[in-house]
Structures are given as structure tokens and as C-alpha cells.
Amino acid sequence: MSELRFVHLGFGADAVEYREAWQEQRRVHAARFADEIPDTCLLLEHPPVYTAGRRTADSERPLDGTPVVDVDRGGKITWHGPGQLVGYPILKLPRPVDVVAHVRRLEEALIRVCADFGLETSRVEGRSGVWVLGDPVEERTSNGLTLDFDPRLADEEFDPRLNGPEYAPSNAGQRGEDRKVAAIGIRVAKGVTMHGFALNCDADSTWFDRIVPCGIRDAGVTSLSAELGRRVTVAEVLPVVEKHLTQVLTTAVPLPRAV
Numbered sequence: 001m002s003e004l005r006f007v008h009l010g011f012g013a014d015a016v017e018y019r020e021a022w023q024e025q026r027r028v029h030a031a032r033f034a035d036e037i038p039d040t041c042l043l044l045e046h047p048p049v050y051t052a053g054r055r056t057a058d059s060e061r062p063l064d065g066t067p068v069v070d071v072d073r074g075g076k077i078t079w080h081g082p083g084q085l086v087g088y089p090i091l092k093l094p095r096p097v098d099v100v101a102h103v104r105r106l107e108e109a110l111i112r113v114c115a116d117f118g119l120e121t122s123r124v125e126g127r128s129g130v131w132v133l134g135d136p137v138e139e140r141t142s143n144g145l146t147l148d149f150d151p152r153l154a155d156e157e158f159d160p161r162l163n164g165p166e167y168a169p170s171n172a173g174q175r176g177e178d179r180k181v182a183a184i185g186i187r188v189a190k191g192v193t194m195h196g197f198a199l200n201c202d203a204d205s206t207w208f209d210r211i212v213p214c215g216i217r218d219a220g221v222t223s224l225s226a227e228l229g230r231r232v233t234v235a236e237v238l239p240v241v242e243k244h245l246t247q248v249l250t251t252a253v254p255l256p257r258a259v
Helices: 018-033 099-116 169-175 205-210 224-228 234-251
Strands: 004-010 039-044 049-052 068-070 077-080 084-090 122-124 127-132 179-189 192-200
Touching (some): 004 234, 018 039, 018 084, 018 192, 099 122, 099 127, 099 192, 099 234, 169 205
Antiparallel strands (some): 049 077, 084 192, 122 127
């Protein structure tokens, strides 16, 4: 692949409003399609915002009517905000375009980032993103009860937001469940990628308790800081993310999957 350049749009007090960043993505996407610029990754933080991909169900949105920005990426609803490093790699993919392979490369880069900080992460089949795996099912607990009695296993319409903090996504670690440390949602238009990933560094995971993150009711959300027991800031993670994105996206040969 071609070179990969990084553009820092804003962090902390200079965090970039979601719609502003979305417009910048469109501008960079058009320039990349026209080969006016090389592959480019926008890196930034957002002020607090919920965004919903095309497959988001009404039942997964905030119960209190908090505004949600509907976007043209894949996936479902998620949150962006302080303490979360957001990356929008805008890359020209080889043809025939393989979207799944692109997602796997992003996952691989972020798995390597977490490993550099001493956190073992993995993929979960059928669920994009980077995960901290929980305990075996038979060893998990929920509010003092084994998961054999967890209502989520039998009730497809169970809503964790209505059933107290013991079921909140932010408490998945205490329950010994799988929890997501990095979310991925992308769009490919004219062979060029948009949107990307969000890696929770020292974000407040309770923001996710107001929604059904990514439409997943039986797992949760975490951060590098929560898992490592120390504060890991966006500024600390930023150069490590750049290193591994460069290694994975510029050295991998993104061949299409065999049919």
C-alpha cells in the first residue's frame, strides 16, 4: 500500500465536534479518491456524542431521548467523547474491495497497541472490534447469581438499562464478561474507506450505560485505564497507535479473500 500520513484534528480542550469531523472526512475522502493526497488517518477526540450506524434499532437508543447523530457507517449505536482516541483511516483499497479484510487489519493494529501497554486482547467471532475476554461462562456472576439465572439468556427483549447497575455495560468486568475496549465501524465508498475506530483510553464507560452499545446486550465496555488499573491517557496512546497502524496498513498485502 501507499504511504500513510496522520493528521491530528484536535484533542482535549480542542476536541472536534462530530459533524465537523464528518465533514472533514468527506473532504479528505474526495481528495484521496482523486489521488490528490496519500492514504490519510485523521486522529482526534470528540466532545460527548452518541452516533448510530445504519443498523441501529430504536430500542438501542438512549431511553431519555438524548440526541443521536445518525451516520452512514456500518454497525450500530456507540458513544464518542473525552478519553477516547478516535481514528478515521481514509484509505484507497485494492479491487475487488474486501471490507472484512480492512476491519481485520484495524483490529490487528489495535490488538498490538493494547499488547504494548500490557493488556491482552482478542477478536470475538461475529463481533467486530477489540475485546478483553471474560471468564468462562460457568464462572461468571451477576449480582451474586451465576449466569445460569441471568435473564438475558432467556429473554430476547431484556433491556439492561432498566434493570440496575449490575447489568450495566460499564460493569461487565465485575461480572467477568467480555468487554470491548475498541469499537470499529466503517464505510467504503468508491473504493475508499471512511469512519474507523474508537479506542477507550481513560474514557468514562458509564456513558455507554444509556444505550445498548453496538446492539450487544450480553457483553460490556471497558478502557485501557480500567483494565490496567492506572490512568492511560489519549496522549500516551497516540504515538503507539500511529506506530502500529503504520506497520499493519503499509506492510500488509491486502489481498482479497479467495472465493
